Amino acid sequence: MRAHEAGALHGDIGNRGPAWLRTPADVNALMPRLWPRNTTRGADGDLVVAGLGVRDIAAEFGTPVYVLDEDDLRSRCRDFRAAFPTEDVYYAGKAFLCRAVVRMIAEEGMFLDVCSGGELAVALAAGMPPERIGFHGNNKSEAELRRALDAGVGRIIVDSFAEIDRLTALARERAVRPRVLIRVTVGVEAHTHEFIATAHEDQKFGFSLAGGAAIAAALRILDDGVLELRGLHSHIGSQIFDTSGFEVSARRVLALQAQIRDARGVELPELDLGGGFGIAYTSQDDPAAPHDLAKRLRKIVDSECAAEQLAVPHLSIEPGRAIVGPAVFTLYEVGTVKDVDGIRTYVSVDGGMSDNIRTALYDASYSATLAGRASTAEPMLARVVGKHCESGDIVVKDEFLPADVQPGDLVAVPGTGAYCRSMASNYNHVPRPPVVAVRDGQARLIVRRETEADLLALDVG
Template identity: 90%
Template sequence: MRAHEAGALHGDLGSRGPAWLRTPVDVNALVPQLWPRNVARAADGALAVAGLGVREIAAEFGTPVYVLDEDDLRSRCREFRAAFPTEDVYYAGKAFLCRAVVRMIAEEGMFLDVCTGGELATALSAGMPPERIGFHGNNKSVTELTRALDAGVGRIIVDSFTEIERLTALARERGVRPAVLIRVTVGVEAHTHEFIATAHEDQKFGFSLAGGAAIAAALRIIDEGVLELRGLHSHIGSQIFDTSGFEVSARRVLALQAQIRDARGVELPELDLGGGFGIAYTTQDDPSAPADLAKRLRKIVDAECAAEKLAVPHLSIEPGRAIVGPAVFTLYEVGTVKSVLLGTDGDGTDARRAYVSVDGGMSDNIRTALYDASYSATVASRESTARPILARVVGKHCESGDIVVKDEFLPADVQPGDLVAVPGTGAYCRSMASNYNHVPRPPVVAVREGRARLIVRRETEEDLLALDVG
């Protein structure tokens, strides 16, 4: 959605009539905060990333394809590291992980947060130093915990009493003392979709603060003396723009830290405030710069530590979406376009919507269907002088909810064969991709200084059939 249309496309579209559709719109314009930093229209009108045109990318790698602006991703890592120079900045690998990205974030001085054995295997195979890895997860298996211990993972974030028992037994067997953090459910309701709000009480993550489980877990670990309790962890959700939730979370977690000190005389040296920092998917989103986040979070922690008479702990944060999300766009090819009548204005003028079907969909971006997420889009292979029309970018899957972009202005001459680009797809698109309808998952291509390299290859029908042993 273009900058001057903020708020115009969300709501009851049919009731607005065609008058609002005649609002002047530049369908060729790119809103900078929505796109990777090295994306622009070239002289021929087509999009280019780091000097390489999207038509060349499509010709070499096909579509759909996730296109990663490598220098954009690296610059966002550096911005977080500069904003948090004395803290540990963990890249949240669940947003998107592959070996090339592991190497990029490692080279930029980042730590890495994983939450499954598969993510841990990817990290280790790419050469990530294990001491710079944090291992999350609400149901880590014995196999996963064993691998983490044997690899020497730096921090294990424990999530249940069962996990404490498992990890304690494994540590005793091996004669090791792994460093752990306790994930605390602080009862903060983040202003985000219910599926990605993770700190309210009625959900699967962590130890309840209100119910007394968090303090019980801390005292058990301290009293048993097998695991090294380094600190507490809190994560309140995702796609968050307001730091007030972090303030409440820090206050409650640090109050727990004071309780632990008073009960056992132990002042925990670390505090992880999690991630969830929002990005701009449309012009309605207003994310904070890393430097602003750092200033606010430090102010919050300093104030709460002073109130509880605690030494300021060593802080950690876990940005994932904020680093990889804006650095990627998805490139599709249009297959069909059809016009659908929305209603008729009082003067008899029809209000219509174009359904622009592309060669991907909910198998490469489930977020619109799952979270009611909003995205932007543009015709990427050319410029157009045609009038703007209301469009919905949809996929090829056999589902009416297979929508990539709910509402966007595209040129009226959008047609089969055009390339359409959707920005902001770096986080939770490839990592949540599926083979629904037996559609192979797209590749990921990294572009830097005018050169593209394949970092995750496209799946093939042969890949799908290789798993089908029947």
């Protein structure tokens, strides 16, 4: 691709016309919605987050490193709590979880959603009140369910008949009555990548609405009486910008609520519409503000409840990416710069698909910027790639960077708080990066860097 053909690319400066109109000042500019809220660029070009420059961060913690703007994350929690003041807002821990983040979201009045025994262990170790935890998962083991019951987890979202039977047996054994929601597969095709669309019929999650499994599950739980059925749960996918999918989902789930009422005379008191709210990874993305989401979702639920003559249930939602995603960027050091026959320049950094698998897995798009200095060089079309032995090891597919980018430069990629560290691997035996939280000009390590000693400690052969 020639540079003058790249006018639709998504650099951190946004779409401001074709590439030949882009200036060095454009390439140095930051688009605010892509970056943590307390991120600026100093006079010398150093990227500054919460009062601390990235050169200082790199010098102290090395690269690659995930940099978390703590006040940004906290402010996004507060935004959702303010937008949904009478609802329960569960932080979806699968996006990124560590003890420090659990404490942050707990202090901001959030609930927490976990989907494995390991995530539950982190939540409990961090002191999250168990009654504020929801437990997801399509294949919870008996040991995981036992631990959830013993800890007093606030609700369990059941996903299969086998799990209902397993949980019922454990509840009888312990003489407890856990609160449960039924995950319903509503048949909504979310406008997102196939692998993160979770409400169409042909996938592993939930009870099918169309096939009758959902109503059968509800009646089984109600008739048995061991578990306390609190409501229904629907999650239609991830990185969603259009609320029309939520409208269809709510209509179908509330129709099921009405069926249950008509069959057993019970109106379930809760409804969880899930999460999946999109964020801006590039200038092409335009996410809704939390108060706009709240307004739209309430209107949808109120309208459908009126149509079904149902009392409006207590609502809950599960943002994860929308809270932690924009609060983090990844800082890399450039190792090589390679021009390939004038087609494209490859900028290789010291991380890659082991710290951000999303580009390879979902064909995700990201932005990038030169982070440690200013540049007056003309823009060039670049591809930011990693150090792994895979041609698909791409971090940012297409981006305009200064033409004088060189080994030793720092490059920052925004929007990496969700599903990057949590899906990180040791591919090619590369240790996973640390997570550093910055606040008021001070940085603290909240997840340390893995070492080669860590890798060898697991290798007992």
